Structure formats: structure tokens, C-alpha cells
Amino acid sequence: MPLLPTPEPVLLEASLRGGQAFRWRRRGDAWVGVAGGHRLRLESHPDGVAWTAHPPEAGDHVAAYLGVGPGYRDALSRLARDPLLEEAVDAYRGLRLLDQDPWEATAAFVLSSNNNVRRIEGLVEALAREAGTRRETPDGHAWWTFPGPGDVAALGEARLREMGCGYRAPYLQETAALVARGQVDLPSLTGRPVDEAREALLALPGVGDKVADCILLFGLGHGEAFPVDRWVARWIARRGPDLDPSDPEAVRAFARSRWGEDAGLAQQFLFHATREAGLEAGGSAARSR
């Protein structure tokens, strides 16, 4: 297996199964998933990440997908100096921001509203098997690409409901249709100012403030986006700064002024640390993994 050397660690489980991406499964000591139309197999190594890719040239994208680059160490050193983040950064050093496909991130986070990670993973996989393209590795492992917006739109609301999308079915169908028609050009939003990109996303059905920030952060490379969800609000309420947890606008403004371009990575640490603490306290919830 080729090795991607990384000066800083890469926490594969926290990064791949922590609610950013939804197509990763554990296979023994390795993680197998589909990203950007490629099937990847990743395994933690003392000096980096060992990988195999199908098709093989997809390996060129592994570093970018995992957020491996010189910027990570710098961002960590800035965030680790913040008393609000010190503990979380220390505990989860190696947690990465994944660089995902804009449309897949959009579809997945439309499905994420008032939903849980496990079920989102099931829905995204079901979409791939229903409307994606079946591929096979040379050694016979079948996998499915994530379907494009036209293919998702063509499934129709009724079929999406049958697949378990619930009340989000019409949102996903309409958003897929809008993207397929080119009324919102997702990839171009990467190069636009974050506020403009955010406004464009909010025009999509099923995309509100929080989902828009997730798409900006995980699918469009806007590292300053700061999704405010239940867990971040919980963190504010319990041990965060003196803010109203029920006022997402205020929380976002705080994050923006405090962490700037690093806000998205900061959010990942807060989200992950708060969620892990909650799961441990829940006992049975932690066992279910």
C-alpha cells in the first residue's frame, strides 16, 4: 500500500465517522469509503496514512481530501493557544476537515436535518446503490458512486420517501432539480465570498443556516464557516463563553471574530469533544458504536 506521510497525526475514525462524511465503514484495521467518485481504503500508520485507491490515479487526491498539508499544523498551533479549545485540541489532535464533493455534501446535509449520523449514513449509501453507478475493484469488491443531482431528482419524491428520507424527500428532490438545472452552480461558490456563497445556498429547499454552513465548510472549502448545531449550543451552555446558546447568529459572530479562517476547524473540535462527552455520559449510546 502506498503511504501518505503526515507530520501530524490523522485521526481516521473521528474524521471519517464524525458526522462530516457518511460513506466510510470500518474493515478490520482499515477504513473503506467512497469520496469524489473514487473508492478509497485507508489505514493508520505510524508515519502517516497507508492507502489504496480505485481507480489508482485517485490516490492523487488523498492528501487534499484528508486535509493533509502545511496549513494544518499552523491552524492547530493557533487554536491550541485558545483556552476555550486547548483541551479539545489536545484530546483530538489529528481530527481533520475533509474536502468533499460539493453536491454530495449538499445532498447529505439536506438529509441531516433533525436526523442522526447513523441514519444519514444509511440514507446516503441507499442513494448511491439506488441511483449511483456500480463499480467493481479488480479483486471483486462492488461499490457505488454517489449519484449526480439529475439522477437524484429523477428518483422523485415518492421514491425518496420509500427509501426513508421522510419529510426531507421533497426538499432533496427540489434541491437536486435546482442544482441539475444549473440554477445554483455549487462548485463556483468555492471562489465566491463566503457570505455570497451562503446566500446562494439558502435559496435551496431544506437548506437553512446550519446546513448552509456545513456545505460551505465540508463541500466548498470555506474554512471560516461555523455550523451551529445542538452540540455547539450545548457546549456554549455548559462550558463555553458568555453567549445565548439559543441565538445561533450571535454564536457565529463570536466564532468569526475569535477564530477567523480557522473557525470551521475549531467547530470540529468543539463538536467532536462535546459529542463524545455526551455519548460517554449516555453510556448506552457509546456502546452502540
Added chain:
DNA sequence: TTCCAGGGTAAGC
């Protein structure tokens, strides 16, 4: 049985 999950929408003030 009730609560909860990476919320969004629209009706009602």
C-alpha cells in the same frame, strides 16, 4: 412510551 438526532419551514402573532 417517550425522547432524541449535525434543523427547516410556514403558520401565527
Added chain:
DNA sequence: GCTTACCATGGA
């Protein structure tokens, strides 16, 4: 403008 009920589904 702000608050509130409702929205499917499955696991704990």
C-alpha cells in the same frame, strides 16, 4: 420581526 408546531424514522 419573533415564536411555535409540525415534519418521518429508528434506536435507546
